[in-house]
Amino acid sequence: MHAHHSSGTPVPSPQVNTGPCAAEFAGARDAAEIDAHVARSHLSKAALLAIACALFVGCGTHRAPIAATAPAATDVASADASVDVTELGATGKTPRVGPGALGGPLAGIDAGLLARFEAGRDDFLELEDIADGIGPVFNEVSCGSCHDQPVGGTTGRTETRFGRVVDGRFDPLAEKGGSLMQDHAIGAVGAGAGAVTFVPETVPAEANVRALRLTTPLFGLGLVDAVPDETFLQLAQLEASRSPSTAGVANLVTEITTGATRVGRFGWKCQVPTLHQFSGDAYLNEMGVTSAQFPNESCPQGNCALLAFDPVPTLNNDGEDVDRFTDFMTLLAPPPRAERAYGVAAQGEEVFRSLGCANCHTPSLVTGESPVPALSHRVFQPFSDFLLHDMGPLGDGIVQGNAGATQMRTAPLWGLGSRHTYLHDGRARTVEQAITAHAGQAAAARERYYRMNPGLRQHLLAFLRSL
Numbered sequence: 472m473h474a475h476h477s478s479g480t481p482v483p484s485p486q487v488n489t490g491p492c493a494a495e496f497a498g499a500r501d502a503a504e505i506d507a508h509v510a511r512s513h514l515s516k517a518a519l520l521a522i523a524c525a526l527f528v529g530c531g532t533h534r535a536p537i538a539a540t541a542p543a544a545t546d547v548a549s550a551d552a553s554v555d556v557t558e559l560g561a562t563g564k565t566p567r568v569g570p571g572a573l574g575g576p577l578a579g580i581d582a583g584l585l586a587r588f589e590a591g592r593d594d595f596l597e598l599e600d601i602a603d604g605i606g607p608v609f610n611e612v613s614c615g616s617c618h619d620q621p622v623g624g625t626t627g628r629t630e631t632r633f634g635r636v637v638d639g640r641f642d643p644l645a646e647k648g649g650s651l652m653q654d655h656a657i658g659a660v661g662a663g664a665g666a667v668t669f670v671p672e673t674v675p676a677e678a679n680v681r682a683l684r685l686t687t688p689l690f691g692l693g694l695v696d697a698v699p700d701e702t703f704l705q706l707a708q709l710e711a712s713r714s715p716s717t718a719g720v721a722n723l724v725t726e727i728t729t730g731a732t733r734v735g736r737f738g739w740k741c742q743v744p745t746l747h748q749f750s751g752d753a754y755l756n757e758m759g760v761t762s763a764q765f766p767n768e769s770c771p772q773g774n775c776a777l778l779a780f781d782p783v784p785t786l787n788n789d790g791e792d793v794d795r796f797t798d799f800m801t802l803l804a805p806p807p808r809a810e811r812a813y814g815v816a817a818q819g820e821e822v823f824r825s826l827g828c829a830n831c832h833t834p835s836l837v838t839g840e841s842p843v844p845a846l847s848h849r850v851f852q853p854f855s856d857f858l859l860h861d862m863g864p865l866g867d868g869i870v871q872g873n874a875g876a877t878q879m880r881t882a883p884l885w886g887l888g889s890r891h892t893y894l895h896d897g898r899a900r901t902v903e904q905a906i907t908a909h910a911g912q913a914a915a916a917r918e919r920y921y922r923m924n925p926g927l928r929q930h931l932l933a934f935l936r937s938l
């Protein structure tokens with residue numbers, strides 16, 4: 472099994488993910504759009520116009536005081552085409568998810584669910600060994616080795632993927648152990664004729680694509696799991712009709728337990744549809760532990776003959792651990808918003824919308840029905856549409872299922888303030904570096920960021936750090 476974190480057979484779907492979108496960048500928008508924006512904004516129209524104006528050179532050399540003389544609407548270039556959560560089925564009465572602590576459980580869950588959260592967390596943090604099924608090749612011996620600081624987050628650990636492109640076609644080099652490299656192995660096992668030494672995988676000479684992937688934090692993902700597929704499909708349609716140049720597409724993948732075609736939403740390429748499936752996928756591909764959804768060990772460097780020496784060749788886990796990891800992640804609270812989400816940071820949110828960031832980084836989504844009351848019909852704020860966008864040269868070059876080489880999932884921005892490295896390979900050390908690396912469908916937003924007034928840029932960064 473080589474498709475670590477890319478479980479599921481890709482389902483071809485021309486309407487959904489047809490690869491790179493037309494690069495037709497939206498220009499200045501008109502006054503009607505500003506009105507539409509103001510209708511759902513907390514600031515007055517005058518204040519919004521002043522902010523939008525100050526974003527662009529040509530509106531005057533100094534920043535207009537907020538709510539002072541508003542320029543004519545025709546001077547304003549707002550690229551905001553973001554989708555409001557009311558367009559996805561929420562109403563003014565739909566409750567927001569309650570605040571929780573980083574690494575803690577969802578607010579308001581009962582004692583039974585709390586016990587499941589805690590049992591799941593223990594299992595998630597447990598260090599496993601060869602007798603538990605670790606290896607023969609693997610990356611770490613616990614989910615918590617990578618998803619920690621605090622538990623469920625990210626240590627900043629990256630892992631390596633590789634492949635080979637020939638005549639524009641991507642080959643994951645499965646026969647060489649790709650596309651995911653396992654950088655640890657269990658070493659010497661057996662004795663006499665049954666002795667073998669398992670060694671960590673390396674990038675083979677044939678590979679001409681190599682990419683790092685940063686561990687993503689898992690906070691709040693139970694909410695994302697509870698969003699119906701139709702909501703993401705509807706969001707993709709709204710984006711396509713409103714702003715084709717920034718619109719995202721859903722990645723359709725197969726849910727292993729049901730065989731159903733689902734909207735992928737987890738992983739840097741939206742390659743996995745559910746937390747349950749990701750648990751089995753990660754258990755195999757990060758730790759080398761097999762379970763019902765993923766019964767076949769990963770062949771060391773692609774050499775399946777070596778599996779004859781696997782010290783634990785039977786199915787490693789009966790599924791109980793997979794269920795526990797799922798419980799923990801399902802009940803893990805979303806990152807709390809910082810107090811400074813008010814004042815300057817609130818103005819920064821308006822800037823964020825005006826630049827067109829919210830076209831992809833959708834501020835709010837709403838869940839559907841869930842057996843967990845705290846997840847059922849809740850509005851939450853991930854700042855992502857969980858759709859794929861063509862990021863041009865920022866893309867990682869790896870093809871996974873229907874997700875093309877340059878397509879990446881809009882990274883959720885919640886919890887940004889507690890992170891230290893950004894983007895899929897962790898190349899950005901500051902939020903500003905992450906913004907200026909945007910390309911492809913996000914190139915126009917990056918250009919607006921470059922052109923904006925430096926004072927407002929600070930508001931934007933304060934807002935992003937408050938998430």
Ligand code: HEC
Nearest residue numbers: 610611614617685686687737738739749750753754757796
């Ligand atoms: C060696 C480090 C490592 C270990 C161990 C690890 N993960 Fe991950 N995890 C990652 C990386 C890297 C990603 C991003 C993968 C990608 O998209 O290619 C990720 C992504 C995820 C995601 C998707 C999150 C999102 O934002 O969509 C889930 C869920 C997850 N891991 C769960 C687990 C579970 C459960 C375990 C233990 C069984 C585990 N991981 C073990 C590194 C690790």
Ligand code: HEC
Nearest residue numbers: 717826828831860879880881882893894895905912913916
């Ligand atoms: C066309 C869609 C799109 C637009 C517009 C866009 N982004 Fe992004 N953003 C993405 C994608 C996709 C990623 C993940 C890219 C990667 O790592 O390869 C991302 C990543 C980020 C990250 C890094 C997050 C992380 O977890 O590492 C930040 C910060 C960010 N965007 C902020 C912004 C800001 C601010 C704007 C507006 C100036 C913006 N984005 C506009 C799609 C977009």
